[in-house]
Amino acid sequence: MADVLLISQRQRPKFVHDGHMYTFEALDCTGMIKFRRCDKRYEYGYKARIHTSVETNEVVKTVNFHCRGGDAARVCIAAVCTAVKSRAENALETPAMILNDTYQSVSSDVRAQMPSTKATKETIQRRMCDVSAATSQPANRASIVIPEAYQTYGGQEQFLLYDSGLGDDDRLLIFGRHSYMAWSAHIKHLYADGTFKITPPLFAQVYILMAERDGFVLPVLYALLPDKQETTYRRMFEAVKEM
DSSP: OOSEEEEOTTSOEEEEETTEEEEEEEEOTTSSEEEEEETTHHHHOOOOEEEEETTTOOEEEEESOOSSOOOHHHHHHHHHHHHHHHHHTTOSSOHHHHHHHHHTTSOHHHHHHSOOHHHHHHHHHHHHHHHHHHSOOOSSGGGOOOOGGGSEETTTEEOEEEEOOTTOTTOOEEEEOGGGGGGGGGOOOEEEEEESTTOOTTOSEEEEEEEEETTEEEEEEEEEESOOOHHHHHHHHHHHHTO
């Protein structure tokens, strides 16, 4: 895995380099270099350290070395857990949906070493609660303001794909991963389902579009609908066609 920042179970960033993970220790006197040390220094006595650029996250210096190779499975598990927490922040998918989609890209060997499904679901639910507590409840649909941080997936990929606009009493929002559009032309079967149990306040229904791909049925779009009128469903599908 390339150098990347992951988030630990304690919500602390860890830097991955050559199959090992490092925690932040201090800044240098210029404030431009971060000193990081191996997160297994106490467990195995590792003295390996790296220095990274604050601006680019590039490794600029290596101090000492590990006496054994990196643990690819451990790094992969950390990456999966980070991805799961990131998806939980969107709060439009159930824990089961997030896990089912995530597990499809994880090998059986790595999955066997991951925390139990129950523990992972509890982690997702806690993260969802944290995110819900961070935002105040708007008075009505027309006044909903969606911060930029909630409009993207993982901070990079567009997640809010359609918004009928601030001030619209019949506000309609559609969420999904923009990258799914790259293979949308290969979709042979499309399924739709409306649910009410997970519908947030101010909306009447969550409408989900699912696509079949490689033998799996994946949720690709989530629409928050103001009501269950035919005109609203037409508005939704017109918006999807224009994406």
